[in-house]
Structure formats: C-alpha cells, structure tokens
Amino acid sequence: MAASFAPRPTLDRSLGWFSLGLGVAELLAPKTVGRMIGVGDQSTMLRMCGMREIVSGVGLLSGRAPATFAMSRVVGDVMDLALLGASLRSPDANPTRVAAAATAVAGVAALDLYASKADLQSSLAEAPQDVPVTTSLTVNSPPEEVYQFWRKLENLPRFMTYLDSVRQVDERTSEWVARAPGGVKLQWRSEIVEDEPNRFISWRTCPGSEINHVGSVRFESAPNGRGTILRVEMYYGLPGGPMAARVGQLISNGPEAMVLEDLRRLKQLIETGEIATTRGQPSGARSLVGRAFSRGES
Template sequence: MNPIDGVLLPELDSPVRDPHLPRALGWLSLALGASAVAAPGPLARLTGIDDSPAAGTVIPALGARELGHGLGLVAGRRPSGWAWTRVAGDAMDLSLLGWAMTDRSGERRRRLALTTAVVAGITALDVLAALSAGRARRTRDRTIRIDMAVTVNRTPAEAYRYWRDMENLPRFMSHVEAIRTIDLRRSHWTVRGPAGRHVEWDAEIVDDQPNRSIAWRSLPGTPVPNAGRVRFVPAPGERGTEVRVQLGYVPPAGAVGRAVAKVFGEEPEQQVRDDLRRFKQVLETGDVVRSDSSPDGISVRQQVMQRPAQPLPNGFRR
C-alpha cells in the first residue's frame, strides 16, 4: 500500500459512512455461517423455519455459502465483488423466506416475518457496502500518486520550519496561486489548473511531527480530493536534508485531464519535480533562479507568454 493511502483514501472514500463496513459484514457472515453449519436445527426454530429434513440440508448449505462470503470480505481483497455476492445470496434468502411465509401461521409466521425484516435490512447494508466499495475502487484507480525527493543544504529543522508555514508554499509551487492560513491546522488553497481554470479548497494538517514530517489532506467536498506527506530526513554524510514528497490526488477530469495537462507541459510528476527544485533554491539562495532563456518556466503555456528577444536601443552599450 502506498504510504499516503492511510491519509488519502478515507477522504476519497467519503461516500462510505463506515469505511470498515464490508469487513464488518464479513464478520457477520462468518458468525451466521458458523451458526447455520453447527446448529441448523435451533437456528431453524429461532427464525421460524421448520426443522424438517429439507431444512436440515438447506440451512447448512446456506451457512457454507455465508462462510465463503465472510472469508472473502474479511480478507479485504476485492470487497466490491464479495459484497455483490452477498447481495445475490440475500436475494436468494429473501426468496426462500417469502416462499416459506406462504405455509406458516401463528408464532412461526411472526418469527419468520421478523427474520425476513432482518434479512431485508442486512440486504440494504450489503448493497450500500457493494456500491461504496466499487466507488472507492474506481477512485483508487483514478488517483494519481507521486513520490519524489530532493536534497537541500539545510538542516531538517530549517526545511520543516519553512514548509510548515503554509503561506510560503506559493513561493516555490508554481501551480499554487495563494494559500491563506485559517488556523493552526487548516488553510485555504487557490490553485491554477489546466486551461487557465482556478480551483479552491480547504485543507487540514492531519499529522505534524516537528522537524520530521507533515501530512495533510483536503477537507470533504473539495473538487480535487488530495492528500500528501512531506518528510525531512538527514541526508547521508551530513549533506543536508532529503525532502521527500508523497502526493496523491484525483484530477477533475481523470485520465483525460492528465493527458491534456501533458500537452501543455504540465505533467504532474514534472510539476512536483520543478517545485522541489525551486524549494531547494529558495532555501539555499533565498530566491528562485530562472534562466535567461526561460525566465518563466518550461511549460508551453508559460513559454507562449514570453516575448522574443528585442534589439538593444540605439546608443546602448554594455
């Protein structure tokens, strides 16, 4: 798992009220399956189903099915697929309960009705878990993850202190137009996107280890869900500090948006690489060094705005 997933994915999976719901349903399946296999008779009487020989055969079979579903969900692999198998099993159970209801009366019918209501409620949770897990998987597939580092000739404390002041970030992050500090942990970001668009969101620091690392993530509702962590590690041989950035975000237009950004020279990996280079320059020299040939950067959008060289005015000499 990517090191930032623990910070990023809970935010990206916000439609899931409980990100552990599929696993919880897996444990429920294991409990129900074990009961059905180990004690089919008492379970049949408790739920209003008769303890006939047919029920004694069907209930353990359904229990074995539940054990399979439970193991798949608890293992945590492909929770969406396993959740949908539970939904299919629920549909089968509801059909069997409906068929049994036609031949019951009195106390058994009341128990069977209660069992049907419980299974219907579990079915609703299974559908929610399946939809949420599928949405989370699609989000993970779309998420762009970046992991890059640069070595700066400064101590971890100096690098951390500069980065921790969020209002410093626009000095070296070319795509960040402004950051306004709200309080000690929250800030408001304004970022330039492709095609001249502006995107804004609020972010919060979720883990702050002085002189070691800072982790942040966007708050719910942002148009560009994102999160990341920057680490400040002493470089070998007392050569300064390795600053490592691990970033993840979901672009507004997914893969299409990324392809358009490539055309305009704004590949995300290149952006982060350039930002770290500028961070190094700011810390070591106090300013960003730009070459005479490309004073405004290397992206096509920026170079188009640069004017060609002009002849010197008459009479001007070096």
C-alpha cells in the first residue's frame, strides 16, 4: 500500500512551522538544545543552524519559491547529519542521544526530500515560458545527416545527459523522462509543431506535462560546405524565472551553458562516433553535500 502524504501546500506549511520553531529554539537556547541532542555545548554552531532554519521556515510559509526553500531544508538536513557525526569526536558528546537525533533528522530529511520533489515538479509545470535559451554550434557533417540523427528522437539521451529516455508515440508525439538534481524524475509529452526535413524542427510540451517549454532547432549549411550550423532556441518555465536563470549563469551552470554542452557532446558523437568522458579518472575528494546530490545524477 502506498504511503499517504499531506497535500503539497499543507506539507510546506507544516515543514515551515517546524523549521521556524526549531530555528528559534536553536537561536535562543542553544545550550539546552545541545544537551537534548547529545552534542554538548556547541552554541555557535547551533545558532548558525537556527538562523538557517528560520530562513527556510519563513520562506516556506511565504509560499514564494517553495521548491527553493524545500530544497534548502534537504541541504540543511545533510549538513546536520554531517555535524552530528563530527560531534561524536567531542568528549562531551552523548553517543546514544546523538544517534537518536540522527535518526530523527534522517526521518525529517525523507519528508523534506519528498516535499522538494513535489514542489519542483509543480513549479516547473506552472512556471511561465519566460526564460529564453539561444545558442549555436558548427558540426562537421552535412545538414541531412545531422537532421536525421536529431529527428530520430531516441538518439537525444545519448548526448543530453539529463534525459533518461525518449519514446516516439507517433510521427509528431513523443514521451520524455528526465532527471533533475536530487533524483527528481520529470515526465512530459512533447509535440512536433513544424518539421522541414534537413532544415528545421520546432516542438512544444503538451498540456498536463511536468515541464513547460517550446523550442526549435535549425540545420544551416556552414560556409563553403563545411558542415552544419546548429541553432537552438527555446523558451521554458523555470522556478524563479529569468532571475534564477541569471544566477545559474553566474555559477557556470545556466540554461544556455547546459544546452551548449549538449551540442558539444552531439558534435563529438557525430564527428567521432563517441563522446569523450572523464568518468573513471582520478579526481579530488568531493564534499558530503556534493556526494549526496550527485547520486541522483549518475
């Protein structure tokens, strides 16, 4: 029997009040909270955690950008578990109480993760198509070949890393499954609006989809017959709108950067038959938060 959860707005409000109450307690009575959870006197650390909880709580109760604040609680839960583990090295720690606190945090984390996934899916579906993405790249292959590769939609997950699968339903309709950070699964149905062989494809998501976007790709002959210029243009809904997109660009992970990386992988795939990868090569240690969120992206 499937688990039953409260409706999304009710769950967000409940988590908001919980976060606010916990934050006030950690901010005003850190020593008492420290004794209760078995970490001893960690007043500075607990006050910082309290401020974080208050910000998350106020954000959830405001009803604005719930996906952002729900995800901030997930990140906070991961940090709390790491801090509880680190506290065991202190001679003042009570291992029994720390273990009980960690169990409680893990339970709340599961609820926070559920809420963040539901909020993200809802926000993507409801966001207006006001985030533009335009980019281009030259592929050393004739337009006919590049078009044929793209038009076979089952090929798209081969170079679009966020896609799990694309299934062609009929000549113009297809079903897509993708994954977002944190392991959030997104599904939608897309419809081809225009299809000019070897020149142009445009599409839009169908009503009831979990994301909301329209887009097109042009296949233009490069000067002197040196391959194909791919021009991609999309407008899609993003929680937070253009402001969120600009923030993403500042950390080099904006929508245009992601699409350009997809096109670069397509270029490698068509020109060489494979995509260069660094998987399996040595790399530096990643943070606990980074390792936690990469699990949903592997």
